[in-house]
Amino acid sequence: MITAFVLILATAGKERDALEKLKNMPEVKEAYMVYGEYDLLIRVETDSLKGLDDVIMGKIRKMPEIQLTSTLIAV
Template sequence: MVTAFILMVTAAGKEREVMEKLLAMPEVKEAYVVYGEYDLVVKVETDTLKDLDQFITEKIRKMSEIQMTSTMIAI
């Protein structure tokens, strides 16, 4: 099991909309709107690193409301 935390910057005013979309994805276990440099903190779990890569490239990066991400993989 691979656990990662993804910090996200969204388009202005889209934080909650993005959070709801993310929470509907099976890989997303938790998501929070936060204040500061980032707009969302998202906890993701996948079976493998390859699955995590596919999740980020095929789902996250295709969401136009997400402007930037930073991924931290838990060890």
């Protein structure tokens, strides 16, 4: 299993909408709105690197509320 944390810069003003959408995705196990150098932090779990690709590149990064992501893959 692959665990990844995704640090997200949301489109300013759209962070709540992004949070709601992310919370409804089955691969997103935790989702927080945060203060600091990013706006949202989520934990994603998938079966494989390929599955991670489907979630992050295929779904999350296509959301119009999201501007930038930085992914941290757990060792």
